Amino acid sequence: MKRMPFTFKLSALSISLLGLSVSAFAEDLAKTTPAPEAAVQTLPTMTFEVEQAPAVEKDPDISAVAKTIISREEMEKFGDQSVNDALRRAAGFQMPSPGQGPRGGNGSMRFRGGGAPVFLINGEPVQGGPRGGMSVVDSITPDMIERIEIVKQPSVAQASVATSAVINIILKEPLDGTRVSGTVRAGYGMAKSSQKEEERKNISLQVDGKTQPWMYSVSANQMWSDTDSITLTEDASGQVTSQKRVTNRTSQMLNPRAEYAIDDQQKLVAELFYRNNESEGSMRDQIQEDKNDSLRLNTRYERKDRSGNSDKVRLSVEQQKESQLTQSSRSQSYTDEQINEYGLAYDGVRKFDQTKQIKFGTDLRSNELESNITDTLDEQRYALYLEGSWRFTPRQTLTLGARQEWINRSGLVEYNDQNLSPVLAHRFDMTENWSLQTNVSQAYRSPRSEQLLPTVSVSTDSDAGTLNNPDRGGNPYLRPETINAFESTLGYNTPAGGVNITAYYREIEDYIERAIRSEDTLGQGCSNSNDPSCRFVERPVNQDNATTYGVEVAGRYALKQTDTGHSFMLNAQLSTVRAKIKEDNGTERLASDVAPYTASTGLSYNYQPWHISSSLNLNYTPEYSRQLNSQQYNGELYERTSNERVNVDLSITKRFDRDWAASINARNIFSTDYKERLTKVSDGSLYQARSNESIPSLLFSVEKKF
Template sequence: MYPSTFYRVLFVPFALSATAVWAQQAAAPAADMGRVEITSGRDNDTQQRRESTASKIVIGREEIERQGDANLGEILKRMPGITLGGAPGRGGGIRMRGLSQGYTQILLDGQRVPPGFSVESLTPEMIERVEIYRAPTAETGAQAIAGTINIITREGRRGMPTELKVGSSFQGGYASPTASLVKYHDAEQWTANYTLSVNRYAAPDQSENDFTNDVTTRHRVSNSHYEREGMNATARLQLKGDPGETFTLMPFVALSQGRTPGSIQIDQTLPSVSSSSAATENKNHFAVGRLNGQWRRKLSADSSMEWKFNVGGWNSHNEYAQTVATPTAYLPYVLENSHVQDRSANISGKYTNVMGGGHQWVSGTELESVRRTQAVAGQYRNQTGDTDYKANSLRYAMYSQDEWQLTPHWATHLGARYEGLMTEGSTADGDVSNRNSVFTPLLHAMWRPDPDSRDQVRMSLTRSFKTPTMPMLLARRTYTRDAENTRTNPDVMGNPNLKPEIATGLDVAIERYLPQGGVLSASAFHRRVQNLIRYVTPDQRDSLGRYVSSPQNISEAITEGVELEAKFRMDQWIADAPHVDLRSNVSFYRSRVLSIDGPNNRLDQQPDMTANLGADYRLKAVPLTVGGNLNYNPGYTTRLSAEQLTTISQKRVMDVYGLWRVDGSTAWRLTLSNLNPRNYNTSSVYSSAGVVENSSTQNRSWTNVQILLEKKL
């Protein structure tokens, strides 16, 4: 059941307003005003979305800057069908269509981000625009069962001023100062820009856990706070050669170090009354460096060649210590030191030829190599030693696609892609190897009932896939740290025999683009996934007497949904109404894993629905713009297996902002994120053969207050 109260509150205004605008636009008599064009950044973003044969959403600088978000996830969570994992207001993995993080492909300047790269290391100041593809294409890649997010870094334009932002946010009694600088340079033969951001982030973390089974009752409280200092930098240098020839370099660097001191208190009432406590500290250092390059050359009036390369890597060093006066089975002494090193390189070539009859043919190849080394030394439950692994992967792909304007009413996008992945590694248990390849045909079509109208229908029939990650294939055994090993809290290890998940998908969307720049959209999708991967915990303990969870290909699954979106200005359908920009979207999802009996046999981490309602208003009497957004995800229960259920509580996040423009070059911004903070609760229940285990965790969240000075120099 969908949450009926919130459904009516959000969906009814959406439906009424969208219907009213649609009816008004359809009924309005045509008037010959001549040719009048007034465009803004938002209009250009909408135009890119409208003209793309494959369905996509474009988020430009105007929308990125609107609410002064601190990270990319906060920007994306307001888009149709996108959610964030984790506690409200605290960020988390980016998900599309309610599917878990790995189903969404992330690109940086059109190139795949390497494994382990976090998009949270990119600040909004570094981003020019974000393109969201709801279905895969041969060129962008088919490792996108849920969709693709392409992040384009800042681009320089002639005459643009230097941008400076300085401010701080406050959360749970901790301050997080930040500063960023965006600088542009241009000359006759080259343009350049760079973005530099420095920050110090601090935030508290508090959680409580209750565990019960037939012999044990235990309450655990964890308190800590996170401190991190970081520096991020991006740049773009573009050199212009002969007509139609450009060479672009796009470096990216991020450095950070942090520590998380904390404490754990455990009180047990069964089988006997006892207490235990521990002091914890986690230290981490992270460094990433990437260099993207792009060379475009026009071969003739109708053809061009483009080469791209990407080289770089990242290092991560983590130290964790859990010090206990008297170690117990559920609160052991732990000392762990881990180093992870990742190096990758890829190169791709693309040939484009504009042919007669409305054809544009594109073909290309890609080659990517990744090398990762992980070394872990530690002491746990009187076990000592080093656990290392080394892994190499080689990915190669070939694709071809034809974009064809069949008639003024019809446009098609037909393509095919072949991709292979080889992963080899050595672990403490020996050498392992995994090889897979996938062929993916792709078909997109767009129909306009009237070529001059603003209505259009999109259709896509695609094949996509998701490959197992290196940790899934090769991960060393990770022991539970601060709780007893149980069915609901097992050790975790990899499985080198995994196959890729393969999905057949169908997408249909109806869109109306309003003359004043708004859009109304209704879309539906269906995916059938083979070789679904899920972590499975056997009923029996292993040779060490412990429960171990590992990923397995368990079944087929089906997921489907409907996504509705409306963006427009209020005076488009109410005469003399204030110039309030409204945006709303609501999405409904349903899924089932065929090998698991229902109810609630949904795909992991997929809610029944997601919803957003937001507005922005620029006051006329004073230079003040105000706005806000309400984001809602209902709670839901997932049956992971016949024996285990997990439950996640609802998330309701409200953000508001105010922007005061002192003059044309100076502005103050105040943002309040996660107003009325709510606890984020998760639970797991295991029941089999008379054994019942319950584990529930409550995570606290806080309101974040941010104040920024924005200056153009």
């Protein structure tokens, strides 16, 4: 079936928006002033009042692109210990399940069935290791964060247009006149069952202060984790193999920051991120050591006047080293890779009046990826963007932007490309509470550097290198994805909470999916996968075409503290996704590793007289089956089935006098194990099954503010 060109979609949406604008403009002619704010009604029979949002300065940004804010106050109420804890309450994110993945660790986070979201720290992109290792985001604690801004719809001002969500972590600034203040936290966690035993210790420090014209801050944390786990595998004959793995991990992170206020409109900022992560695992006669070091320096000049006009110049340097050593009686492999990245960017905002603004800027980046196994990969990226917003009636805003990007790769891959990504967004505030936001875009996503490296990362279980637990590598011949996206959100929001319903549709050409093939030691394909010198390796490949679509429903409601000291907050989200891949022969199948939907809910309760706050969070993923891909292995197609999973977390915090506090965080309570079954499509017979136990864990922590 011939694909309808994207220009028609754009025209159809423009006509719809025009019709909506004309009808709303006629309404505004009859009533030129916005609807008055609804009066707060006091009900004498009730003992509680609707919680009002804290008084904050109104964001002067009039862009029609939607933005979700997660505040530090909210993270404290829910007992969040990491950025992932906060994101699990935001619709559209498929969070990794405990024990998920062939290596017994956490699987990757997905956004609406696509790739991982793009993380920014104070507006600056951060990356993982050369082969997708941990980044500084994994080491940031809620004590360091002021708020988290989530942009789910494309904006040309962001580092990613239509490829995934953009998550901007804004670090905390100290209060005026506070020379030294901070938080010290120490924690001890444990988990134990017949199949797993884990001990975890961590300590973190957050110190900051502000004396004009200086602001300074230091954040540091250290973590130790020792784990003994058992993975059970079952083959076609019914034989069950028990595999014990011992893993010891250490991680450190140090983040000093400083700001110098030149005057009331200008400042200079410098922040340094250092992170080190080491892991040593053993299994029978096999030992695997992983190391990841990263050092990143961000500097910037910021200017913002009272009218909202601003300029920002950003200069960044980052170096990351990642190595993996795997030793056994049969073989030994060692990879050592390093990324050096340099970035220079400018962002500007100009406001002509209260109804018109433009954003513009440029982003120049160069990085070099060195490997002891493959040729060096050099990459240069350049981008220019312009985005204008116009509030053409008191209730309607239109945003139109475009981002032009150039990319050049040399060394391992010789590749040059350029593309233009347009975005059109419209927001209609029907009343003070009801709104409709629509966004349409076309964008390109070039493969990341680590996706291009052919280096193979070896699995460690007893079934390592099998079809159900393949090794992993990259593909230097990947083509960029072309993404046409449409999204619309109907929202009802009040100071106490609200409900947002989002429908989205994405059509993706050259969709990048991870596929499995049998390879020999030289990386060449094996015609006979039963050859003992061959192993199964999972690599990203381009599929002809894919579509992802679904509906998200997210809501929250909060009641402020009553006269007797009770208060609570309730939130829930349901996110559905349908990801279909169209093969070259015209057949369709569902993407191999995308759950059909996820659901979660959370309840936060506080009792002020006892200074106790608590939260309960529930996550649910249904059972689903997907073909691995359209490729046959030894003449057979295979289907992987993941079981239904429930995960429950509970956090309780008690605050004492003199700024002391103690917390108990119970993770994976009443949770289900993660199980996978790989069966033949022809007759449904079992090829292999594996099970990772979900173990309840307790983390005790003590906190002291000063």
